[in-house]
Amino acid sequence: MSRLVAFGQALIRRPLAWPEETRALAAGAEVVFCNLEGCVAPPGATRMKTKTVHPAPAEALAALADLGVTHLSIANNHVWDYGHPGILATRDAARAAGFAVAGAGRDAAEAARPAIRAGVALVAADCGPTPDWAIAGEGPGVNPLRVRRRLVLPGPDLARLIAIARATGEAQRAARRVAIGYDAAPQGPSFYGLALAEGDGPREEHTVEPADLDRLAAAIEGARREADRVLVSLHHHHWAPDWTLPPGWLEDVCTRILGLGADLVAAHGPPVAYGLVDGAAGGVAALGLGNLAFHTARAERYAREGLDVFAGAALVVDGAGSRLAPVAVAR
Structure with missing residues (x-):
């Protein structure tokens, strides 16, 4: 069995030097995966946010290639930092740099298409939250695996929120938007956009x-016909209240994906690492690989919150089986 190493997310804003331990993990692997947490913005592109925008310089792709990365996911919340032009520029630049790229594209078909190299197919999806305009359809966007949230309440609490929505006019406003066609009809009661x-x-x-x-x-299913193994990348920001723990919904979703025929699932988004889950058919899911490189302006704030964002993990698969290895995150 060939050696595969799946790292977490790489947020690269400037030149960096990979720690020797990280290089040692990637050395000799036929397949090395990571998630590019950023956007290669084309000249003149407009940023779509007022904060937490991550333009990736040319050095970012060069650094990943230098580490030996072969498969790259761009299905995340930063590939659209500079709108549709940024999504397309990032995909084009990553492909031109020689990576097998998955997770975003010119339309829904391209965004969902597996990227195959060295017998491994990468399928990448963004679990959100993601604005509608950034989701691939007839035009550019990310490949979505949308995770919907709702609040379950006892009857009296539910009735109270419904009454408040009516009293404030929110229920009427929402109904009018549905009637005109601005919004889809909800599947049940809601309170200011939150399903109940x-x-x-x-x-x-x-x-x-x-x-x-x-x-x-x-x-x-299509990837299994063309590749020996299928790796599914999931990026999300539906975090647990305690960031040091994986969210409760994630293990079930990963297990379902393994049941669909994936051999490996690599999840990322929260800047900390979690454990492994074994699938019934022998596959394995990493519930959170944390960071590979993390050029953040919030390092001191993370430290105050007791979050070690500079201790990531890598999923290593070889003849000895599957295991997690610690990663010294590049700063």
């Missing part, structure tokens, strides 16, 4: 958009 349900709450529930899961299943 009655049950043994209060608690949150997360569900995956069925059409997105079907698209992912089709991509995995």
Whole structure:
């Protein structure tokens, strides 16, 4: 069995030197994966946010190539920092640099298409939250695996929120937007855009958009016909209240993806690392690989919160099996 190493996310804003331990992990691997947490912005592109924007310089792709990265996911919340031009420029630049790139494209078909090299197919999806305009359809965007959130409440609490929405006019405003066609009709009650349900709450529930899961299943099925192994990359920002723990919905989603035929799942988004989950058919999912490189302006704030964002993980797969290895994050 060939050696595969899956790293987490690479947020690169300036030249860097890879720690020797990181180079040693990648050395000799036929396949090295990571998620590019940034956007190669074309000249004149307009930033779509007022904060947390991550333009990736030319050195970012060169640094990843120098490490030996072969497969690159661009399905994340920063590839669209500079709008549709940034999405396309990032994909084009990464492909021109020689990477097998997946997760965003000129339309939904291109964004969902597996990238195959060395017998390994990469399928990449963004679990959001993501604005509608940044999701691939007839035009450019990321490949979505949308995770929907709703709040489950006991009957009296649910009735109280519904009454508040009516009293403030929010319910009427929402109904008018649906009637005109601005918004899709909700599947049940909601409160200022948050879906509600009655049950043994209060608690949150997360569900995956069925059409997105079907698209992912089709991509995995197609990839299995052309590759020896299928790696699925998931990026998300539906974090648990305690950032040192994986969110409750993630293990179920990863297990379902392994059941669809994926051999490996690499999840990232939170800047910390989590553990592994084994699938019934022998696949394995890394619930969070944390960071590979992290050029952040918030290092002191993370430290104050007790979050070690400079201790990532790598999923290593070789003849000895699957395991997590610690990663010294490049700063």
